[in-house]
Amino acid sequence: MSAIRPAGRPRRPRRKLQTPNPEVRERIMTAAADLILERGFPDLHIEEIVEGAGLSVGTFYLYFDSKADLFVALATDYTERLRSRMSAAYQSEGSPLQRVRRGLDVYLDFVEEYKEGFVYFLRAADGMMTSAGRLSAWTFEVHAKNLQPLLEEAIRVGEMKPLNPELTAQALVGLTQHMVTYWLDNQDRYSREELRAFLTAATAVALAP
């Protein structure tokens, strides 16, 4: 997946590496992630990223086509990390809805680990077009597709009422993300435990057969 450039700005042709070094790529991404959280993405220059990584601008362009491509790579990376942790929760022991709830805890752990960085990436992803469509729609889709089989199982075993599982998965992912964003903006007024209790109570009844 790559970023799509605004019309009229031609893509700089990238020299392909025969044997890319995953450690170099990782160094660029780590330096960029730190700088993005510190200063925001729009005002960041590639020169500063490579300086932080102790590399040259030329090296940057061996690994990424553009700053936007680097952002897409970072967002993809975070999304995949979260998806794989949530998958583990979804595949643990217990009834389908117990596992859904365990997935929520994993999600909240992840949010607490990255805090403002989490929201920053969510918001920037909303404005970013990629070859796979809008970056934010893609991340919603990843998490909804991951959750959907569990909802189908919950319906099969009679633990959930037979709502459309695709729409329900989208609704749960969208609702959770919205409320997490609201919570991060209002941490002085609500604790993680209050947010969790609210989401659990609201969705428990919504899904009850």
Place this chain on the structure above:
Amino acid sequence: MSAIRPAGRPRRPRRKLQTPNPEVRERIMTAAADLILERGFPDLHIEEIVEGAGLSVGTFYLYFDSKADLFVALATDYTERLRSRMSAAYQSEGSPLQRVRRGLDVYLDFVEEYKEGFVYFLRAADGMMTSAGRLSAWTFEVHAKNLQPLLEEAIRVGEMKPLNPELTAQALVGLTQHMVTYWLDNQDRYSREELRAFLTAATAVALAP
């Protein structure tokens, strides 16, 4: 409410009009709204907006400090228009939850009226900082504050279980907006009626005492 400029870009001092003409302001806003939907906001120049309105750049700066301020004015205008229509539904006849549902229909009518424009403004609002905080958080707050008294009434008359009304209002507004965005991206697969039926079924039970 005004837009906040990125650090380092000074605000151009605005000459104040003794008697601003609301029709001129309206002409600028209408011309801008049409151009934004056609071409997007980031690539739009003030010169093109005033040309569309048959005015000069100087006149633009008598009414707005910047292009971002104009965007904030447009988004505020749309939000207020929707809020006032929803208020009318909330104050109509029927039980509190019947009126909440009437508000949903009004919201879906508004979305159908503006379609892609609606989503465009939502997305652009997410990245826009204003003197009243993030523009998107502000619009969520406007709609949630409008809905909250109705939820409190529903709890009082025993039509809704006693969830925190502030969080519930945020959750309903956030969920509805997320699902509307998803629906607009997937109109080939879901009709408005299917979206409405899903939202009604999912929230009816979530709110039931």
